[in-house]
Amino acid sequence: MNTMSAERTAGTENRSADSGAVIQTEGLSKRFGKTEALSGVGLEVPAGAIYALVGANGAGKTTLIKLLMNILRPSEGRATVLGIDAQRLRGKGLGRIGYVSENQEFPEWMTVAGMLEYLRPFYPTWDRGLEAQLMRQFDLPVGRKLKHLSRGQRMKAAMASALAFRPALLVLDEPFAGLDPLVRDELMEGLLDRAPETTIFLSSHDLAEIESFSSHVGFLQQGRLLFSEEMGVLSERFRDVTVVLEGSGPGSAVLRGNLPPSWLQFEATESMVRFVHSECRGEETRAELGAMLPGARSIEMEPMPLRSIFLAIAKEKRGRDVAGEGSGR
Amino acid sequence: MKQALHIFAKDARHFWPEITVSLVITAVFAWTYRYTWMADMVPGIPKLQYLQKLAEIVAGLVPVSWWILITRAVHAESLVGDRQWWITKPYEWPQLLGSKLLFLAAFVLLPFCVAQCVLLEVAGFHWFEYMPGLGFSLVLVLGILVGPLLALAAVTSGFGKMTLTLLGGLVAVVLVAVLGGQMDTGGIASYGDDAGGAASFLLVLVCCGAAIVVQYSRRVSWMSRLLLASVFVPLAAAILLGSSTKLIAMAYPLTSGSVRVVFDPQGGHSPATDAGSGRVGVSVPLLMSGVVDGTAVQVNGVRATFESQDGKTWTSPWLPVYGRLHLPGSSKGGLPLQLDRKFFDQARSKPVNVYVKLAITTLKAGVDRRIVLTGQEFAVRGVGICSWNPTAQTMFDTTEITCLSAMGEPDFTFVSVQRNESSCTDGDAKDEVRSTGSVGGTIGELSPAPAEFGITSVWSRSVWLNDFGTDVERGGRILHPPPLLCPRTPIHFTHYTLMNRSEVDVTLPQFQLPDLEAQVKGIVVPRL
Numbered sequence: 001m002n003t004m005s006a007e008r009t010a011g012t013e014n015r016s017a018d019s020g021a022v023i024q025t026e027g028l029s030k031r032f033g034k035t036e037a038l039s040g041v042g043l044e045v046p047a048g049a050i051y052a053l054v055g056a057n058g059a060g061k062t063t064l065i066k067l068l069m070n071i072l073r074p075s076e077g078r079a080t081v082l083g084i085d086a087q088r089l090r091g092k093g094l095g096r097i098g099y100v101s102e103n104q105e106f107p108e109w110m111t112v113a114g115m116l117e118y119l120r121p122f123y124p125t126w127d128r129g130l131e132a133q134l135m136r137q138f139d140l141p142v143g144r145k146l147k148h149l150s151r152g153q154r155m156k157a158a159m160a161s162a163l164a165f166r167p168a169l170l171v172l173d174e175p176f177a178g179l180d181p182l183v184r185d186e187l188m189e190g191l192l193d194r195a196p197e198t199t200i201f202l203s204s205h206d207l208a209e210i211e212s213f214s215s216h217v218g219f220l221q222q223g224r225l226l227f228s229e230e231m232g233v234l235s236e237r238f239r240d241v242t243v244v245l246e247g248s249g250p251g252s253a254v255l256r257g258n259l260p261p262s263w264l265q266f267e268a269t270e271s272m273v274r275f276v277h278s279e280c281r282g283e284e285t286r287a288e289l290g291a292m293l294p295g296a297r298s299i300e301m302e303p304m305p306l307r308s309i310f311l312a313i314a315k316e317k318r319g320r321d322v323a324g325e326g327s328g329r
Numbered sequence: 330m331k332q333a334l335h336i337f338a339k340d341a342r343h344f345w346p347e348i349t350v351s352l353v354i355t356a357v358f359a360w361t362y363r364y365t366w367m368a369d370m371v372p373g374i375p376k377l378q379y380l381q382k383l384a385e386i387v388a389g390l391v392p393v394s395w396w397i398l399i400t401r402a403v404h405a406e407s408l409v410g411d412r413q414w415w416i417t418k419p420y421e422w423p424q425l426l427g428s429k430l431l432f433l434a435a436f437v438l439l440p441f442c443v444a445q446c447v448l449l450e451v452a453g454f455h456w457f458e459y460m461p462g463l464g465f466s467l468v469l470v471l472g473i474l475v476g477p478l479l480a481l482a483a484v485t486s487g488f489g490k491m492t493l494t495l496l497g498g499l500v501a502v503v504l505v506a507v508l509g510g511q512m513d514t515g516g517i518a519s520y521g522d523d524a525g526g527a528a529s530f531l532l533v534l535v536c537c538g539a540a541i542v543v544q545y546s547r548r549v550s551w552m553s554r555l556l557l558a559s560v561f562v563p564l565a566a567a568i569l570l571g572s573s574t575k576l577i578a579m580a581y582p583l584t585s586g587s588v589r590v591v592f593d594p595q596g597g598h599s600p601a602t603d604a605g606s607g608r609v610g611v612s613v614p615l616l617m618s619g620v621v622d623g624t625a626v627q628v629n630g631v632r633a634t635f636e637s638q639d640g641k642t643w644t645s646p647w648l649p650v651y652g653r654l655h656l657p658g659s660s661k662g663g664l665p666l667q668l669d670r671k672f673f674d675q676a677r678s679k680p681v682n683v684y685v686k687l688a689i690t691t692l693k694a695g696v697d698r699r700i701v702l703t704g705q706e707f708a709v710r711g712v713g714i715c716s717w718n719p720t721a722q723t724m725f726d727t728t729e730i731t732c733l734s735a736m737g738e739p740d741f742t743f744v745s746v747q748r749n750e751s752s753c754t755d756g757d758a759k760d761e762v763r764s765t766g767s768v769g770g771t772i773g774e775l776s777p778a779p780a781e782f783g784i785t786s787v788w789s790r791s792v793w794l795n796d797f798g799t800d801v802e803r804g805g806r807i808l809h810p811p812p813l814l815c816p817r818t819p820i821h822f823t824h825y826t827l828m829n830r831s832e833v834d835v836t837l838p839q840f841q842l843p844d845l846e847a848q849v850k851g852i853v854v855p856r857l
């Protein structure tokens with residue numbers, strides 16, 4: 001590595017450490033041939049967060065996780081994990097990171113107990129007491145080979161092996177996909193028990209599942225990160241706005257051709273205006289709306305579930321893309 | 330080291346069935362391989378021949394068991410792909426590589442070494458006297474067999490892919506070898522300098538080692554595969570360049586030595602034969618003289634240019650000659666040449682001019698050990714443990730001395746019996762013809778390495794002491810020479826070392842090409 005690039009990397013790692021970010025990426029891109037799986041992703045995961053990376057299948061979630069875990073190498077950009085350049089993440093560096101993925105090839109010939117016994121010496125922080133507790137909590141058949149476990153049991157075994165050494169960071173790639181609700185709850189419970197001491201970064205395409213416990217959320221669509229922020233801020237920022245207008249007033253016509261960009265999925269009739277506000281600031285926004293729509297009889301600003309927020313963003317983006325393509329032609 | 334031992338223990342537990350099978354095969358090999366040389370030493374015993382076949386099959390299974398063992402061990406932590414469980418665990422790559430090397434050392438190299446020691450002891454050698462050879466043999470097996478297998482396993486993700494890659498590699502080697510064979514050279518390159526082979530071995534070792542280290546340290550499969558594929562560069566270079574006519578000319582420079590080779594008009598006439606590949610084989614009787622006392626000459630290769638009456642020419646490639654040793658004094662024999670079938674058909678009606686280039690090696694005689702036969706087995710320094718089977722001499726009318734050498738080829742040695750020293754003329758001599766001079770043959774290599782590549786540590790080499798053509802018809806009866814070896818017959822083992830290599834040119838003006846026989850069976854033509 002040349003001096004400049006070494007300084008750059010060191011700089012990134014220092015910034016990462018200074019900012020308290022456990023994961024930090026800058027302009028992270030990955031191409032497979034001509035296919036761009038990930039494009040210019042920049043995100044920060046603060047320590048102690050439960051960060052949910054959401055997006056549809058094929059959005060690039062697994063690719064991003066594999067880049068963070070140094071399973072793949074980026075085409076552009078960089079990432080740091082626990083202050084280490086992700087491309088140098090190996091050996092001891094992985095001793096503080098737990099990783100569970102639905103796609104992993106397990107050593108099928110090992111028993112659950114054999115796997116834990118094998119892994120123990122790799123982790124200096126392995127906690128035998130916690131291991132025993134997790135085995136009880138997940139109700140795992142210790143003497144059974146991994147190849148004879150159900151999918152849910154296998155994920156539990158993987159989770160137990162990833163939690164027993166009290167990792168500083170837990171990376172989970174679609175950990176709950178295809179699991180029944182009971183197993184899902186057991187796994188979540190196990191996760192949340194560790195949450196105070198462990199930063200959790202997980203990917204999922206099930207929005208309802210992560211809404212209940214995530215502290216941060218990032219949304220990937222077609223390899224691009226549309227946003228990445230705290231769940232509370234996101235919930236506060238997005239409001240489903242309904243404005244009922246006086247019949248004799250100027251109505252929604254005053255807004256024609258002059259819609260603020262923060263208004264998504266705008267719909268209007270003579271007596272009503274409805275849209276998703278993506279930059280809502282409470283009463284200040286209500287006052288602004290009143291001023292913009294003098295004939296407003298009532299203004300309702302309802303909180304939105306995560307699913308609705310994502311749908312609104314996704315539809316808006318698709319609409320813009322279609323419009324862009326149209327104007328391009 | 331702790332992590333390496335931990336991974337090694339896991340692999341040893343997991344692969345105990347494969348390890349057991351491999352160890353059993355190696356043990357059976359060590360126990361049965363003796364029958365391969367026993368069958369050579371005592372020919373004609375069906376049970377021994379059966380056991381020899383069995384031993385050869387078991388010997389073939391040894392590398393197959395290694396292949397499976399190495400592949401399974403390396404693929405336990407597969408280095409290709411992005412879904413492996415272990416790559417997100419805190420494995421230290423030097424420890425992982427160390428664990429696999431430890432596995433190889435414990436379950437491939439150590440059993441191999443023990444088997445070699447057992448074979449040495451069984452053959453009558455003391456293994457501790459051959460420690461450098463054993464070490465060198467390990468290096469050869471590591472570099473030629475185990476290393477490439479380890480590298481192949483490291484750049485493939487499964488047994489099937491590894492097998493296909495291995496087959497592809499073998500096909501590539503065969504193709505390069507065939508290509509080399511098509512060149513202007515034949516097999517004479519093997520008589521050239523060994524430096525090329527040593528350099529190729531080192532390059533193969535470096536390429537495989539680099540591929541393994543890169544793959545374990547970085548898991549960049551395309552780069553490791555490229556490094557591994559580059560193994561074919563030195564291999565192809567060794568085969569193709571080593572066969573180059575220029576290199577042969579450099580190895581055998583044209584000098585004005587004392588050796589003279591001329592056409593022998595009394596040498597008889599052998600029919601031409603179909604040599605295959607559109608060529609015709611012709612034996613040219615030659616007479617060699619001028620071999621200085623204390624030296625001997627061996628013809629290694631021949632290249633001939635045929636010129637027809639109408640001025641057309643055809644030049645053969647360099648062809649190897651597996652000829653006998655020419656001692657001081659004159660000696661004669663047939664020199665095998667080859668020429669193009671079409672040229673032969675067009676030119677044979679009239680005499681042709683033949684310009685022959687001979688690649689010869691001059692050897693210097695060293696210590697002559699005279700061993701008087703007392704029993705069937707006897708030790709010869711520099712050669713090994715030799716034996717003579719009187720039953721074979723009686724049954725097959727051939728005198729064969731088989732020598733077991735440790736770790737590879739013995740020193741280049743001329744084994745001979747002086748007729749006047751033979752003690753076998755005491756019996757009924759009515760059917761015998763008195764013969765003089767010596768009968769001999771050579772074994773060994775001029776510059777043997779400390780060990781040869783192979784899974785055995787004991788090499789069996791035979792020399793046949795036959796003086797064909799010495800039978801005489803007298804008064805309606807065929808008189809044979811007396812048997813060569815009897816108890817108390819002295820056998821001479823003369824050690825020879827390389828003096829120089831040179832080219833000798835011979836011109837055969839107006840040589841009449843013989844007629845072609847479609848099939849020639851049972852004709853034994855003494856070679857030059």
